[in-house]
Amino acid sequence: MKIIIVGGVAGGMSAATRLRRLDESAEIIVFERGHYVSFANCGLPYFVGGIIRNRDELLLQTPESLEARFGLDVRIDTEVVQIDRQAQTVSVRNMLTDEESVEHYDRLVLAAGASARSGATESTIPTHTLRTVDDVDHISAVLTSAAAASAVVIGGGFIGLEAVENLVHRGVHVTLVQRGPQIFTPLDPEMAAPVLDRLFERGVDVRLNTTVTGGSGNSVELSDGTSVPADLVIDASGVRPDVTLAQQAGLRIGAGGGVWVDGTQATSDPLIFAVGDGVEKTDAVNGSGTLVTMAGLANRHGRSVADSIAGTPEQAAPALGTGILGIFGLTVALVGWNEKRLVATGRAHRIVHTHPANHAGYFPGAEGMSIKLLIDAETDAILGAQIVGGAGVDKRIDVIAVAMAAGLSASALTRLELAYAPQYASAKDPINQLGYVADNLAQGTSVNLQWHELAAARAAGAALVDVRSAGEFAAGSIPGAINLSLDDLRERLVELPRVPLIVHCQVGQRGHTAARILTQRGFDVQNLDGGYRTWLAGTS
Amino acid sequence: MKIIIVGGVAGGMSAATRLRRLDESAEIIVFERGHYVSFANCGLPYFVGGIIRNRDELLLQTPESLEARFGLDVRIDTEVVQIDRQAQTVSVRNMLTDEESVEHYDRLVLAAGASARSGATESTIPTHTLRTVDDVDHISAVLTSAAAASAVVIGGGFIGLEAVENLVHRGVHVTLVQRGPQIFTPLDPEMAAPVLDRLFERGVDVRLNTTVTGGSGNSVELSDGTSVPADLVIDASGVRPDVTLAQQAGLRIGAGGGVWVDGTQATSDPLIFAVGDGVEKTDAVNGSGTLVTMAGLANRHGRSVADSIAGTPEQAAPALGTGILGIFGLTVALVGWNEKRLVATGRAHRIVHTHPANHAGYFPGAEGMSIKLLIDAETDAILGAQIVGGAGVDKRIDVIAVAMAAGLSASALTRLELAYAPQYASAKDPINQLGYVADNLAQGTSVNLQWHELAAARAAGAALVDVRSAGEFAAGSIPGAINLSLDDLRERLVELPRVPLIVHCQVGQRGHTAARILTQRGFDVQNLDGGYRTWLAGTS
Ligand SMILES: Cc1cc2nc3c(=O)[nH]c(=O)nc-3n(C[C@H](O)[C@H](O)[C@H](O)COP(=O)(O)OP(=O)(O)OC[C@H]3O[C@@H](n4cnc5c(N)ncnc54)[C@H](O)[C@@H]3O)c2cc1C
Ligand SMILES: Cc1cc2nc3c(=O)[nH]c(=O)nc-3n(C[C@H](O)[C@H](O)[C@H](O)COP(=O)(O)OP(=O)(O)OC[C@H]3O[C@@H](n4cnc5c(N)ncnc54)[C@H](O)[C@@H]3O)c2cc1C
Ligand SMILES: CC(C)(COP(=O)(O)OP(=O)(O)OC[C@H]1O[C@@H](n2cnc3c(N)ncnc32)[C@H](O)[C@@H]1OP(=O)(O)O)[C@@H](O)C(=O)NCCC(=O)NCCS
Ligand SMILES: CC(C)(COP(=O)(O)OP(=O)(O)OC[C@H]1O[C@@H](n2cnc3c(N)ncnc32)[C@H](O)[C@@H]1OP(=O)(O)O)[C@@H](O)C(=O)NCCC(=O)NCCS
Structure with a gap:
């Protein structure tokens, strides 16, 4: 059996190593158009920041080590440019020599990942994405040789924020430019508020509802008419599945723009499989196609595609999109x-x-x-x-x-x-x-109300009761709230108006006990969910 | 409805507060024979060690705060001495005045916890358990007034080890006396080995297979005939469910010695409920009765017993016995x-x-x-x-x-x-x-062998192949192993004897790849689980 794998990093190389463990006799060729395989994409921002100091740490395997241990034929600097499904061949181009050749496959695995969506416009300032070892080499070169003092990062998602943190860690002043009204849009706004606060605390100039319109010299122009200093632009506007090959080969593409696969990672062509950032997963919440561009799933599905090819297919679990970010x-x-x-x-x-x-x-x-x-x-x-x-x-x-x-x-x-x-x-x-x-x-033991529902409820006649202590109330409160501390509530019930009540405390917990007391006394009560703290974050 | 709760800490007080939230009109009396309620049992060792500095931090609630917020009638220094199930009454004794009185109940909750099993014998050296605020007051008094330089801790379980750590943190030299051959018996021996190593590293004198036989002056005598210096003995030999009241009242006791309860925390008397360290839980693995003396379940079941009494019973989940310990x-x-x-x-x-x-x-x-x-x-x-x-x-x-x-x-x-x-x-x-x-x-993709099965397998004719590098092999290996590094395996197969093989590496991972290579070449192979590291821990 001859298996060709397109892409030699998370999904592709996980497939290759597992395939070898399952089948010592298979011929396995991995094509990677970049110069590196098995590199730690997720570590790249931290190399920029100098937190990971040794560049070799990023290179988990080399073609040589993969040949020695797994008998893999890994061909770097080699791009797969076309798939011929009838002939079961791929055309590949050596990117150093530009030579083209053709390889036959019994099974083909597409693990081409995602490609960057660009948010940058023409500018003479060095502009890089942050996706490959080459990218960080370029970024590092700008940072060291030009002794860069300031940078613009476009996009406040996972990679944009990691870039911001690492640039600041290197002493660079950063302007973060975000197209929409909120950074880190996977969060709801009240949850993103502390992240924004933290960025401000660390001196990051965050520009919301803004795009980059141009740049020259050491200055980037923004859509709000201002310009900001920048020796470097990092474009982290987002990614989309790289489906170039799949599309050209007529494979089915999902509604979200990724390669469609079934639960065994097979594409619409049963001899071609696909995994990783380039494919659509099944959403765990509603079963629809979804894009989750995370290394865990790429590695996991890389292993299972090997099982599928080796004849022990398993159905993938639906995707949850679990993600995590460290920021300052x-x-x-x-x-x-x-x-x-x-x-x-x-x-x-x-x-x-x-x-x-x-x-x-x-x-x-x-x-x-x-x-x-x-x-x-x-x-x-x-x-x-x-x-x-x-x-x-x-x-x-x-x-x-x-x-x-x-x-x-x-x-x-x-x-x-x-x-x-x-x-x-x-x-x-x-x-x-x-x-x-x-x-x-x-x-139904309690009923809660969200921070963004408060204004309407009060407009409709509800009164707001703050059950925190007088000291907490004095230190900051929601305008118009009546303060009546929880421990006094039973005795001072008569002071409360006989209208629907919304109670709140600092985080919701005392509010819950207050609501239970009041409900049993015949009041119509809702507890402000998350208390003053969530309200403050939501309305900030 | 009048509810009496025996025991005012984790299980009892969680029941009381939840009951109040569910029922503003209930009469709820909590009897606690100690002087403190709602205290942080789990924090006690860290107060001894001076890590928790403020004694008030241990007292999460007081009778006054519980009265103010939850309208609870909390009676400290008051022991429940008898239950009369026919009359639905309890007899209580005020421990300060010795006065006895009788209280009627509609529902009774037993949350009496566990009591210490003593492993200490007669001795003139101050000897304390570590279970209550009084205990730590006594221990602290010995430590400060006598400027204690050394201590003996009896029992290497959760509390014993926490005591050891905290005494060492205070500069006290500690001898840990353990009856059996292994400390921290919830672990298997190879997993406990690094804990023992850590104790030695920190200068703890650990005596296995040893008991305390006596003591006088500043010296404790051990069953191995030696004596060790000690200004203080902490007896952490273990606990057993405190079922005094339940037993005397004729309630059903489980095979493990805890009060028997059903999934709603009801005892064999439907008006009497029980929770916490004093009761048997249902084991998640085999459904038998089991003792889990952990605060999480006491709190959890305290809340659910309130639901049971308030008329919304729920079935408890079986107990897993999840536990965690920090040690040096x-x-x-x-x-x-x-x-x-x-x-x-x-x-x-x-x-x-x-x-x-x-x-x-x-x-x-x-x-x-x-x-x-x-x-x-x-x-x-x-x-x-x-x-x-x-x-x-x-x-x-x-x-x-x-x-x-x-x-x-x-x-x-x-x-x-x-x-x-x-x-x-x-x-x-x-x-x-x-x-x-x-x-x-x-x-069946791989077959593994445990560290304690290795000797027998080799005695039966299996050869041991160490697939680590020559450098790793030289730095320490299993006697008699053949070294043939994974990356050379395919080429040097002929050197291997045609007998059953056991392969191993440092942790098991390279052994797995080696086993896959060899299995496909027709060898009968097992991978030594956990590799050299587990073997070393198990045989140390
Ligand atoms: C800076 C950065 C930080 C990240 N941080 C995290 C994180 O913290 N946590 C997390 O879960 N995920 C993170 N990710 C995402 C994670 O790296 C990806 O989800 C994962 O690498 C996807 O695996 P993949 O195999 O689909 O694609 P990739 O690992 O991107 O590999 C695809 C490879 O295919 C090659 N290729 C594409 N087309 C061709 C072709 N035609 N011919 C030959 N080769 C081709 C590409 O050159 C590329 O090397 C991060 C990504 C980046 C860029
Ligand atoms: C030092 C120490 C450290 C611990 N660390 C941890 C930890 O890290 N993690 C963890 O999960 N668990 C820990 N535990 C265990 C945890 O504290 C118990 O599981 C939990 O407190 C049990 O709750 P309970 O309500 O059953 O008993 P307790 O909390 O012990 O309360 C029982 C109360 O009942 C009172 N009482 C008994 N009989 C009568 C009577 N007849 N009349 C009146 N009052 C009576 C007792 O005085 C006692 O105060 C620790 C325990 C100790 C002692
Ligand atoms: C590293 C890489 C080449 C895959 O190699 P791999 O050998 O398949 O993966 P791992 O090193 O994680 O090892 C996993 C294998 O070891 C086995 N293993 C792990 N620990 C073991 C142990 N203690 N005992 C026995 N087997 C063990 C696993 O079962 C698994 O084998 P299997 O797939 O046959 O079941 C590939 O994931 C890669 O290129 N990663 C870098 C790129 C990347 O992931 N980027 C995104 C994140 S930064
Ligand atoms: C503290 C103690 C008195 C129990 O008090 P409690 O009010 O029942 O418990 P908590 O303070 O944890 O609060 C839990 C309640 O607040 C609610 N709550 C918590 N956070 C909330 C939030 N953000 N919004 C709304 N409600 C919230 C919970 O739903 C729960 O109420 P419920 O039981 O009606 O559902 C009792 O557990 C105790 O004495 N503990 C100390 C002893 C001990 O546990 N020792 C062992 C460990 S060291």
């Missing part, structure tokens, strides 16, 4: 759908915001985080989550991702028996607490 | 059953040992960990896991605990979509890698 000491993590998307598709949902600490408050060093959980209003299924904070964020997103993958309901989070000692967690872990709140919503 | 910078975590228990009950199982890093190796600061996964040989269900290492251990045990709770198979760990960026995880997370190895075993 904040960890930002997410899984599944956000509120924007649920609203856009009209899916009935419940929302929980909490603001727990990563471990027991009585143990020194606890760090805070904010969690948002999105829940199916009919089935109580978990639809998504977002977490922003310090230590322990990565743990909680993984726990939720596993719960989602396993089909646990939001209320079932109460029952998870997570490891507790005071330096690691709380006896009621933040995950259990999310479950408690979700359970109360599911049972 | 090592994190030790476990869930489910260990190998010892599987062997003892004759349950057919598979085992996987891995030694991954917590995050991408190319990102600076990666820390190692060792993982052991126990798998049902018939169903591929996860039966348990143990993890020892640095950062990221707590995350992985939680992920496995959720997978177990949700009934995911070991092979399904491959499919989990965990959050990856290089400073948090690997593109193939340690959890996914566990799944890959498990999947290979389930499919």
Whole structure:
């Protein structure tokens, strides 16, 4: 059996090594148009920042090491330029010599990844994407030789924000240019607010609703009419599946623009398989085609495509889109759908915001985080989550991702028996607490209201009661709220107006107890979800 | 409705507060024989060590705060001494005045916790358990007033080891006395080995297979005939459910010695409920009664017993026994059953040992960990896991605990979509890698051999092939192994004897590729699970 693999990094090389382990006798050729295979794409920004110091660290394998260990025929600097499905051949071009040749395949694996969408316009300032080893070599050259003092980063997504952090880490002044009104759009706006704050704190000049219109000398022109200094532009406007070959070969392309594959990674041609950033996955929430350009799935599906080819196919699990970002000491993590998307598709949902600490408050060093959980209003299924904070964020997103993958309901989070000692967690872990709140919503034990629903509810006649202490109230409150602290509530009930009430505290927890007291006294009560803190983040 | 709760800490107070939120009109009395309620038991060792500096941090609530917020009638220094089930009354004694009185109940909740099993014998050296605020006051008094220089800790379980760490942190020389041959018996021996190493490194004098036989002056006598200096003895020999009241009232007691309850926390008397360390849970692995003396379940079941009483009962999830311990910078975590228990009950199982890093190796600061996964040989269900290492251990045990709770198979760990960026995880997370190895075993793609099976296999004629590099081999190897490095294997096959082969590398990963090569060349091959590292830990 002769297997040809297009693309020699995450998906492609995972397929190649697993194939070899399954079949010592197969002929396996990997074509990679770049000069490097098996490199750590995800480490590139940190090499730019000087956090990863040794360039060799980025190169996990070489053609030589792959030949020695796995008997792979890895051909770098070689582009596959065409597929002939009838003949079962690919045409390849040696990019150094421009020579073309043809190779026959029994099975073909496309692992061509994604390509950059450009957001930059003509300019004389050095402009680079941040996707390959060559890119970082170019960027590093500009940074060192020109002693670059300032840079513009286009796009506030995963890679854009990693670029920002690493440039700042190198002492470069950064302007972040974002087309839309919010950075890091996988988050909902109130969850992205602390990220924006952090960028400002670290001196990043963030320009929202802005694009780059041109540039010359050391200055980039923006659509808001201003210009900002820049010795370097990093274009991280986003990516799209690289489907050039697949399209030209007439393979089915999904609605989202990625190569269509079935659960065994087979394309519409049963001899051709595809994996990684170039293909569409099946969305775990609604079963539609979806693009998830993450290394975990590329590696995973790379391994399973080998199993498919070797004759033990398995159905891929639907994709959750779990992702994580470190930015200036904040960890930002997410899984599944956000509120924007649920609203856009009209899916009935419940929302929980909490603001727990990563471990027991009585143990020194606890760090805070904010969690948002999105829940199916009919089935109580978990639809998504977002977490922003310090230590322990990565743990909680993984726990939720596993719960989602396993089909646990939001209320079932109460029952998870997570490891507790005071330096690691709380006896009621933040995950259990999310479950408690979700359970109360599911049972109707409490009713909550979102920060963006507050104004309308008050306009319709509801009164807002702040049940925090007088001191907390004085330090900052929602305009027009009545302050009546939780511990005084039972005694001072008579002071409350007999209208629908919205109660709130700092994070939602005391509000919950207040709401229970008031509900049982015959009031119509809603608890402001996430309390003052979420309201502040949402309205900031 | 009048509800009486016996015990005012984790389980009891969680029941009381939730009950209040569900029922504003109930009369709720909490009896606590100690002087403190709602205290952080789990923080006590760290107060001894001076890591938690402020004693008030340990007291999460007071009778006054619980009265103010939850309208609870909390009576400290008051012991419940008898239950009269016919009359639905409890007799209580005020421990300060010795006055007795009787209280009627509609529902009774027993949350009496566990009591210490003593491993100490008569001695004139101050000897304390480490279970209450009073205990730590006494211990602290000895440590400061006597300027104690040395201590003996009896018992190397959770609390014993936490005591050791904290005493060392205060500059005290510690002898740890352990009755059996292994410290921290929830682990299997090869997983406990690095914990023992760490204790030695930190200067702890660990005495295995030893008990305390007496003591006087500043010296404790041990069963091995030696004596060790000690100004203080901490007795952490273990705990047993405190079932005094339940037993005397004729409630059903489980086989393991805890109060028997059904899934709604009802005892054999439908008006009496019980939660926490005093009750038996249902074991998640085999459905038997089991004792899990952990705060998470006490809190959780405390909340659900309130729901049961308020009329919305729910069935408890079976208990996994997830636990975690920090000891001198090592994190030790476990869930489910260990190998010892599987062997003892004759349950057919598979085992996987891995030694991954917590995050991408190319990102600076990666820390190692060792993982052991126990798998049902018939169903591929996860039966348990143990993890020892640095950062990221707590995350992985939680992920496995959720997978177990949700009934995911070991092979399904491959499919989990965990959050990856290089400073948090690997593109193939340690959890996914566990799944890959498990999947290979389930499919028969590879066959592994445990460290403790090696000697017998070699005695039966198998040859051992070390596929690491010559340098690694020279730095330490298993006596009698043939060294033939993986990358040379295909060319030097002829050098191998035609007998059953056991291959091994450092951690098992190269051994896997070697085994695949050899199997396809017609050899009978097993891969030494966990490689040299697990073998070394097991035989050390
Ligand atoms: C800067 C950066 C940071 C990232 N950080 C993270 C992160 O933290 N976490 C995460 O999960 N993911 C991250 N990713 C995404 C992750 O790297 C990708 O999801 C993953 O690499 C996709 O694997 P793939 O095999 O589909 O594509 P790639 O790994 O991109 O490999 C595709 C290869 O195919 C080659 N190729 C394309 N067409 C041809 C052709 N016609 N002929 C020959 N060769 C061809 C390309 O040159 C390329 O090398 C990051 C990506 C980048 C660029
Ligand atoms: C030092 C220490 C460290 C720990 N660390 C951890 C950890 O890191 N992680 C973890 O998960 N768990 C830990 N635990 C265990 C955890 O604290 C218990 O699992 C949990 O507190 C059990 O809750 P409970 O309500 O059953 O019992 P407890 O919290 O012990 O409360 C029982 C209360 O009942 C009272 N009582 C008993 N009988 C009577 C009576 N007849 N009348 C009146 N009052 C009575 C007792 O005085 C006691 O205060 C630790 C325990 C200790 C002691
Ligand atoms: C590294 C790369 C070449 C794949 O190589 P690989 O050998 O398949 O993958 P790994 O090194 O992770 O090893 C996994 C194999 O070791 C096995 N293994 C891992 N730990 C083991 C252990 N302790 N015992 C036994 N086997 C073990 C696994 O089962 C798996 O084998 P299988 O697929 O046959 O089941 C490919 O993933 C790659 O090029 N990666 C770099 C690019 C990239 O991923 N970029 C994005 C992220 S920065
Ligand atoms: C603290 C203690 C008194 C229980 O008090 P509690 O109010 O029931 O518990 P918490 O403070 O954790 O709050 C949980 C409640 O707040 C709610 N909540 C938490 N965060 C919320 C938020 N952001 N929004 C709305 N509600 C929230 C939960 O739903 C839950 O209410 P519910 O039970 O009605 O669903 C009891 O657990 C105790 O005494 N603990 C100390 C002893 C101990 O646990 N020791 C062992 C570990 S050291």
